[in-house]
Amino acid sequence: MNQPVVNTRSEREILTQKYDKSRVNLLLVIVLTLLNIVFISLNNYTMMLFSATVPYLSVAFGKLMESQVMLIAGYAIAAICLALYFICWILSKKNYGWFVAATVLFGIDTVCMALFYISAGDFSGITDAIIHVLILGYLIIGITTGAKLKKLPEESSMQTSEA
Numbered sequence: 001m002n003q004p005v006v007n008t009r010s011e012r013e014i015l016t017q018k019y020d021k022s023r024v025n026l027l028l029v030i031v032l033t034l035l036n037i038v039f040i041s042l043n044n045y046t047m048m049l050f051s052a053t054v055p056y057l058s059v060a061f062g063k064l065m066e067s068q069v070m071l072i073a074g075y076a077i078a079a080i081c082l083a084l085y086f087i088c089w090i091l092s093k094k095n096y097g098w099f100v101a102a103t104v105l106f107g108i109d110t111v112c113m114a115l116f117y118i119s120a121g122d123f124s125g126i127t128d129a130i131i132h133v134l135i136l137g138y139l140i141i142g143i144t145t146g147a148k149l150k151k152l153p154e155e156s157s158m159q160t161s162e163a
Contacts, residue, residue: 012152015145022142023092026102029135030085037078049131052106053113055081081105096146103139110136 032051039046040059047056055078062074088102110132117125 012149015149015152019096019142019145019149022099022138022145023089025135025138026085026089026092026099026142029106030082030089033085034082037075037082049128050135052081052085052109053116053128053132054078054109057112057116081109092142092146096143096150099139099142099146103136103143106132106136106139 029051032048033055036047036051036056037059040056040063058074058077060074062071065071084105085102088098088105092098092102110129113125113128113132117123117129
């Protein structure tokens, strides 16, 4: 006979794993965004999609303007965006509220991306838009699981059982 599979993981362990996956996805966005900036800096116009658009576009526009001041401004905007995401990632380890901040930032990035594609009359960015929605979903999962974890009672480190 088949024995039923018993899940021995606690609710806290399951939620912690989901929360950690959300944090990994946020870090992946940061890394791929940085990679996109390196690519465009080297005149490689390949763009990884699981990334933020505003930092990439700011550097792209800076390069397009062929002005040193605009290029420096583009890099500064990209650096500020990446720094904000990185701060959110670091501080989300202890407080899920930083996922709220990251979600707001990425929501703004998503709106900017949509406005860029619409204003350019370029609808080839539908895949990018879908992936942005997916990333927002991961960030929202981070918020909801973080809130659930905070509401859970602390697990005692030592369970005693008396016979």
